[in-house]
Amino acid sequence: MTAVAETVQMTYREAIREAIRDAMRRDDRVFLMGEDVGPYGGGFGVSLGLLEEFGPERIRDTPLSESGFVGAGIGAALGGMRPIVEIMTVNFSLLALDQIVNTAASLLHMSGGQFHVPVVVRMTTGAGRQLAAQHSHSLENWYAHVPGLRVVEPATLADARGMLWTALQDPDPVVIFEHGSLYGVEGELPADAGPVDLDRAAVRRAGSDATLITYGGSLPLTLEAAESLAADGVSAEVIDLRTLRPLDTATLVASVSRTHRAVIVDEGWRTGSLAGEISATLMEQAFYDLDAPVQRVCSAEVPIPYARHLEQAVLPSVPRVLAAVREVLDGG
Amino acid sequence: MNTEEARAAVVDALARIAPEADLDEVDAGGDLRSEIDLDSMDFLGLVEALAESTGVDIPEDDYREVRSLDGLVAYLVRRAA
Amino acid sequence: MADYLMPSLGADMDEGTLIEWLVGPGDPVHRGQVVAVVDTSKSAIEVEVFQDGVVGELLVPVGTTVPVGTPLATILEGAAPLPGSAPEVTDESESPAEPEPEVTLPTEAVAMPTGAPPPPPARVSPVVRHHAHELGVDLATVRGSGPDGQPTRHDVDAAARAAQRLRVSPYARRRARELGLDPAIAAPGRPGGVVRAAEIEAAAAAKEKAERPAAAPPPATPAEAMRAAIGQLMARSKREIPHYYLQTSIDLGPAMRWLAEHNTGRPPSERIIPAALLLKAAALAVREVPDLNGFYLDSGFQRSEQIHLGVAVALRGGGLIAPAIHDADTLALVDLMAALKDLVSRARAGRLRGSEMSDPTLTVTNLGEQGAELVHGVIYPPQVALVGFGRVVERPCAVDGAVLVRPVTVATLAADHRVTDGRLGSRYLAALEARLTHPEAL
Numbered sequence: 001m002t003a004v005a006e007t008v009q010m011t012y013r014e015a016i017r018e019a020i021r022d023a024m025r026r027d028d029r030v031f032l033m034g035e036d037v038g039p040y041g042g043g044f045g046v047s048l049g050l051l052e053e054f055g056p057e058r059i060r061d062t063p064l065s066e067s068g069f070v071g072a073g074i075g076a077a078l079g080g081m082r083p084i085v086e087i088m089t090v091n092f093s094l095l096a097l098d099q100i101v102n103t104a105a106s107l108l109h110m111s112g113g114q115f116h117v118p119v120v121v122r123m124t125t126g127a128g129r130q131l132a133a134q135h136s137h138s139l140e141n142w143y144a145h146v147p148g149l150r151v152v153e154p155a156t157l158a159d160a161r162g163m164l165w166t167a168l169q170d171p172d173p174v175v176i177f178e179h180g181s182l183y184g185v186e187g188e189l190p191a192d193a194g195p196v197d198l199d200r201a202a203v204r205r206a207g208s209d210a211t212l213i214t215y216g217g218s219l220p221l222t223l224e225a226a227e228s229l230a231a232d233g234v235s236a237e238v239i240d241l242r243t244l245r246p247l248d249t250a251t252l253v254a255s256v257s258r259t260h261r262a263v264i265v266d267e268g269w270r271t272g273s274l275a276g277e278i279s280a281t282l283m284e285q286a287f288y289d290l291d292a293p294v295q296r297v298c299s300a301e302v303p304i305p306y307a308r309h310l311e312q313a314v315l316p317s318v319p320r321v322l323a324a325v326r327e328v329l330d331g332g
Numbered sequence: 333m334n335t336e337e338a339r340a341a342v343v344d345a346l347a348r349i350a351p352e353a354d355l356d357e358v359d360a361g362g363d364l365r366s367e368i369d370l371d372s373m374d375f376l377g378l379v380e381a382l383a384e385s386t387g388v389d390i391p392e393d394d395y396r397e398v399r400s401l402d403g404l405v406a407y408l409v410r411r412a413a
Numbered sequence: 414m415a416d417y418l419m420p421s422l423g424a425d426m427d428e429g430t431l432i433e434w435l436v437g438p439g440d441p442v443h444r445g446q447v448v449a450v451v452d453t454s455k456s457a458i459e460v461e462v463f464q465d466g467v468v469g470e471l472l473v474p475v476g477t478t479v480p481v482g483t484p485l486a487t488i489l490e491g492a493a494p495l496p497g498s499a500p501e502v503t504d505e506s507e508s509p510a511e512p513e514p515e516v517t518l519p520t521e522a523v524a525m526p527t528g529a530p531p532p533p534p535a536r537v538s539p540v541v542r543h544h545a546h547e548l549g550v551d552l553a554t555v556r557g558s559g560p561d562g563q564p565t566r567h568d569v570d571a572a573a574r575a576a577q578r579l580r581v582s583p584y585a586r587r588r589a590r591e592l593g594l595d596p597a598i599a600a601p602g603r604p605g606g607v608v609r610a611a612e613i614e615a616a617a618a619a620k621e622k623a624e625r626p627a628a629a630p631p632p633a634t635p636a637e638a639m640r641a642a643i644g645q646l647m648a649r650s651k652r653e654i655p656h657y658y659l660q661t662s663i664d665l666g667p668a669m670r671w672l673a674e675h676n677t678g679r680p681p682s683e684r685i686i687p688a689a690l691l692l693k694a695a696a697l698a699v700r701e702v703p704d705l706n707g708f709y710l711d712s713g714f715q716r717s718e719q720i721h722l723g724v725a726v727a728l729r730g731g732g733l734i735a736p737a738i739h740d741a742d743t744l745a746l747v748d749l750m751a752a753l754k755d756l757v758s759r760a761r762a763g764r765l766r767g768s769e770m771s772d773p774t775l776t777v778t779n780l781g782e783q784g785a786e787l788v789h790g791v792i793y794p795p796q797v798a799l800v801g802f803g804r805v806v807e808r809p810c811a812v813d814g815a816v817l818v819r820p821v822t823v824a825t826l827a828a829d830h831r832v833t834d835g836r837l838g839s840r841y842l843a844a845l846e847a848r849l850t851h852p853e854a855l
Contacts, residue, residue, distance in 0.1 A: 260584050260610065291584040291610045352730050369729070371781040372686040373757055380681040392676045392684070 008191050013183040015157045016046050016122075019164035020084065022194075024054055027082055030168060031058040033073055034086030034122075043088040044124055044183050070096035070121070074104050077119040082168050087123040090139050090177065097142075104173040105148030116171040120164065125153075126179040126217045126267055127304045127315055136304035136311075138267040140216070141274040143175050144245040151245040152198050153177040155219040157187045159242060162196030174198070177244075179217030179267075201248035203255070207237035210325055211255040213278060214265035215241040218316050222265045225321035236325065244274060252278065253285045260291040261328040265316050270298035295324040333386065333412035338405045345381035349374050360401040367401075388412055414469060416484035422451070422458050422770040424794045425646040428593075429453050430478040431485060440468045442488065447766065449485065454642040455734060456760075460767040466490050478593055541566050548573040554595050581608040592617045639732040650791050654709075655830040658789055661842040663849055664810055666819045671852035687805070688779050689750040691822075693855045695777045695800045696722050696741035698844035704833050705798040705826075705841055706774045714797065714832045723773025723793065724753065726760040734760050735776050735793055736769035746855050780804055790827040797829035800845070 010018070023030045031054075032047060038061040041048030051059040062069035066087055073085035087093045093100070104117045127136035144151045150170060154160040160178070167174035204219065205226050214222040219240050226236040237255055241247065256262045262282055266275035275296040282294050300314040333341075343355055346368070353368040364370050370378065375395075382404075383389050388411045390398055398404045419429055433450040436442060447459040448468070469487030473479055537545075537552060544566055545552050555572045557564040581589070581596045588610045589596040599616035601608045668690055676684040699706045699720055707716040722741035726734050738744070738752045759765055776793050779802045786806060790799035801824065808821040824845055826838050848855060 287583050288587045289584050291582045292607070350729060365782060369783070371727075371783070372688060373754065376681060376684060376686055377754075377758075379684075383681045389680055391678075392673060 006191060007188040009186065009188055010157065011183065012157055012160050012178075012185045012187075013044065013046055015160040015189060016164070016178065017048065017050065019161050020047065020050060021053070023082075023084070023165050023168055024050075024058060026165070027168070029080065029082040030084065031060060031076075031081065032084045032086060033060040033062050033069060033076075035062055035064055035069075035088050037061060037086055042086065044178075044180065046086075046183075066092050066096040067099055070099040071103065073119055073121075074099060074117055077104075077117050078107075078115060083119055084164070084168070085119060085121045087121060089135060089137075089180070090123045090125040091135050091137050093121075093123050093139075100143075100149070100173070100175070101146050105146050108172060109148060117173050118168070118171050120167045120170075120174050120176060122164075122176045122178065124180045124183075125177045126181060127299075127311060128181050128217070130306055130308055130311060131180075132306040133303035138216075138269075138299070140177050140244050141266075141268050141272065141277070143177075144247075144274055144277070146245075148173065149245060150174045150198065150243070151177070152243050153179070153216040154242070155179070155182065155216050155240050157185075157189050158193060159196055161189060161193045163198060165195040166198050169195075170198075177216060181217045185220075198243055199248065201242055201251040202240045203237060203251070204240045205236070205238040207235040208259055209235045210237070210261040210263060210328055211252070211259045212236050212238045212263050212265060212321065212325070213241065213252060214238070215244060215274075216267070218265045218267050221316065221318050222321060225318045225325070228318065228322060229325060234325065234329065247278065247281065249281050249285065252282065256282055256286045257289045260289055261325075262290070263295045263297060263321065263324045263328055265297045265321055267299055267316055269301055270296060271301060273298050292328045295328050297321050297324050333409055335405060335409055338386070338408040338412070341382060341386050341408065342401065342404050345378055345385060348381055349377050355401075358401060362401075363399045364401060364404075365399070382408070386412060414487055414489050415464065415466075416472075417448070417462055417486045417488050419451070419473075419479050419481050419483045419485055420460055420767050420771070421481045422453055422460070422767050423455070423646070425642055425649065426453050426481055428478055428480045429458075431473050431475055432457060434471055434475060435459075436468050438468050438470055442466060442468055451767070454638040455732070456639070456728075456765060457763040458765050458767050458770055462488060464488060477591065480593070537564055541569055545569045545572075551595075554597060579608065580606075582610065585610045585613045588613045594620070636731050639728075643733060646793065647791050650794050654792050654794060654797075656792060656827050657830045657835060657838065658825060658827050659835060659838045659842055660787060660823055660825045661846060662808075662821050662823050663846045664812075664819045665805060665822055665849060668849050668852040669805075669820050683747070685746060685750045688781075689746060689753055690849065690852060690855055691779055691802050692722055692724065692738070692741060692753065692777055693744075693746055693749050694845055694848035695775070696720050697848050697855070698841055699775055699798075700742060701844045702833070702837050702841040704837060705828060707797060707832075708774070708795040709797050709829055709832060710795055717774040719774065721772045721774045723776030723796070724756060725776060725778035726757050728761055734765070735773060735778075736760055736765050737773040739768075739772065775800065777802070787823040788825055790825060792827055792829060797832045798841075799827045801825040801827070 020032060032050065036043055037047045038051045038056065038059050047059060070085055070087065073083040076083045087096060100121065104119055107115045107117050125140060126138050140151060140153060143149055150172065152163055152167065152174065154163050154176070163176060167176060205223060207226065212222050212226060222238050226238050229236045237259055239251060239255060264275040264278050266273050268274055273296065275298055279294040279296060282290070297316045297320050299316065302314060305311045305314060346353065346355060350368045350370065358367045365375065379390050386408055388408055390407065394407065398407050422429065429451040431449060432452045435450065436448045442448060442462050443465045444463050445461050448462045449460050451458050451460050466488040469489045471486045473483065473485045541564055542552065545555070548569060550569050550572045552564060555564040555568050558568050559565040579597055580601070585608050586596055589599070592613065594613065594617055596608055596613065598620070599608050599612040601612065669687065672685060672687060672690060703716050706720055707714060719740050720742040721737040721739050723735040723737050726736070728734060736756055738749065738756060741749060744752060773793070773796060775798055776796060777800045778788060778790055780788055782804060784804045786803040788801035788803055790801045792799045803823040805820045805822045807818050809816050810819040810821065812819065824842060826842055828838050
């Protein structure tokens with residue numbers, strides 16, 4: 001008889017699987033639908049084993065038609081179910097944008113408050129695995145732009161485990177982004193890890209000289225940059241946004257009011273980025289606390305390359321973050 | 333009025349006159365004027381505050397008896413009986 | 414229209430911090446009304462305005478430290494509504510025909526400034542003011558070459574050219590404002606660069622060091638700040654005033670007996686403490702030697718018609734402050750006692766008024782029951798005398814040929830030898846003793 005462990009070792013992928021499992025057990029209305037989620041176990045292996053556990057009514061393979069099955073998922077939500085719609089990646093979600101933006105996000109408003117759409121859409125996002133131009137987008141900013149949607153992105157195991165149930169409680173649409181590079185990341189979770197809030201950004205590392213703001217797949221590299229800065233005597237505060245719409249501006253402003261310097265690390269392309277939105281917000285709410293212009297570290301303005309060395313040059317990286325912090329400390 | 337009530341009234345009045353004094357450190361038998369640095373204005377204020385809260389008026393002739401914390405408490409218990 | 418300036422609340426005060434506005438733009442004010450609370454290194458003081466009018470614009474935000482004489486607000490005559498909130502619109506030659514834009518009131522502690530530049534000098538022509546606004550030039554930083562030091566258009570252009578080279582980060586600009594500095598005194602970290610907060614802090618530290626070479630390191634607590642302020646005042650007193658000292662022992666038997674009789678049967682709220690008797694006597698006695706009551710200024714000694722008695726009050730937790738009881742000689746003893754009680758409690762609560770700090774014409778220090786037998790006082794400039802009373806001690810005295818034990822206090826006079834000498838000083842002490850021997854007449 002083994003003693004009950006206080007923490008469990010698992011991967012980010014397993015944490016999401018556990019979250020789905022937990023949700024399905026708590027609420028009969030919850031079901032998973034998406035391409036290859038059944039026997040194949042999901043495009044990224046998240047739903048491996050779930051078909052055997054819950055059966056084909058609740059783990060449903062869909063045709064290769066994002067617009068169709070996202071629409072069906074929205075219909076199921078309107079009909080009283082709590083669907084988790086898995087779109088393999090944000091790249092393919094473009095085909096379902098009309099459903100998500102014009103139906104899911106707008107129905108509550110257009111129906112004068114009569115029809116909530118309690119759908120949760122999960123999608124993989126990001127680059128770094130040589131999947132080339134059409135399969136490497138970070139378009140979180142497009143979704144974060146739309147009123148009627150709540151957009152979150154777990155960057156840690158605890159959030160991967162805990163955000164799903166809270167999202168399913170929301171009577172309105174929630175989009176959950178999972179960065180592809182995080183699925184294999186291993187870590188420890190408390191055995192009784194449960195739902196977490198979707199409202200607040202998290203200070204992952206406290207500091208006093210500069211605030212580094214990031215989310216999702218860029219969190220590990222930002223923390224690495226902060227570690228490197230600490231060795232040089234610079235104390236960087238790292239904030240994980242967690243919620244991209246709405247932004248937890250209070251936490252961001254409070255931090256910048258103390259450090260007086262901000263750098264935003266965002267894998268999206270610089271123009272029209274979420275980083276731009278955050279920068280404008282900081283300018284509006286913390287202008288008189290800024291000792292230097294807010295810096296952005298974003299992807300270079302090119303379609304994401306296939307060749308590894310080119311792809312790495314385009315994406316945010318530790319050296320680029322360090323350069324941005326140096327700029328904000330002594331530049332100008 | 334019993335001893336607890338009298339002591340509470342004294343502590344409360346002293347807190348108003350000398351808010352920064354730590355009454356736990358005070359020698360209860362010692363002269364309050366030197367223990368908590370009360371001058372004649374403070375002492376009158378203390379007498380006034382106690383008259384207000386307990387109804388006991390301490391005439392000047394009795395000041396001798398109430399120089400210490402213990403003295404004050406005993407006096408109040410006796411007079412309020 | 415007139416400027417309401419940061420008042421001087423003591424001979425040693427160079428600057429004050431505006432900690433609370435009690436009026437806002439558009440409020441009518443009358444002479445003597447308390448309009449703000451100012452923090453000096455000694456305590457928080459309520460400051461009054463000395464004219465009737467309507468508050469125009471609040472020029473200094475809460476939390477700002479400014480030198481004495483800095484305009485804090487504009488006071489308009491009469492009850493007309495304000496023409497507007499931007500400085501370039503409140504010039505006295507303009508008629509109130511401007512539309513009334515939104516006025517933001519700095520009524521709470523502000524972490525960031527309201528955005529309005531510091532007020533320009535009183536007389537700038539509207540044309541020049543407008544030109545400066547267009548060029549983004551801060552008129553307070555422009556040296557005027559016109560008549561009476563007025564800035565001209567040429568001055569503004571020159572300042573604009575100079576200012577173009579300077580870039581300052583928003584946080585640095587705010588720090589400069591908080592520190593009361595012109596950002597232009599700080600150079601950027603590197604040539605052609607931007608002035609950051611670090612440069613402003615360094616410039617402020619350097620400026621302070623240059624202005625006060627012999628000063629002690631900045632005090633860490635309010636108590637230390639008060640100690641430093643008292644120290645400076647006392648040092649100045651000793652440096653500038655040639656003190657001479659006289660003393661006399663006074664038999665307080667009659668006075669204490671009278672007091673005991675007065676207090677018997679009276680509730681505590683109507684009792685009088687010995688200090689009140691001493692103060693009344695000190696005030697009445699100086700009527701007979703008026704050269705001990707007044708101020709020694711650059712122009713010489715100015716006698717004061719009124720007797721505003723400064724009362725040295727020891728603050729609990731350390732520190733000393735000596736606010737005035739106005740017209741102390743005219744107050745009935747019971748009223749003087751009430752005034753004394755009120756003054757002491759407000760002094761200890763830090764709610765004194767500006768006029769109480771600046772008006773004492775003669776100060777009395779009473780060491781009380783725990784003090785020494787005799788005090789050689791240090792005069793508070795610009796006053797010219799300090800009366801001291803030591804502890805009341807039972808002493809053997811010769812009374813009508815017999816030796817009796819009487820309560821005796823040693824009264825001292827420290828006086829400014831530039832104004833009086835021992836003969837006049839002695840006359841005062843004699844008058845003091847005479848008054849205390851007839852307490853019923855106090």
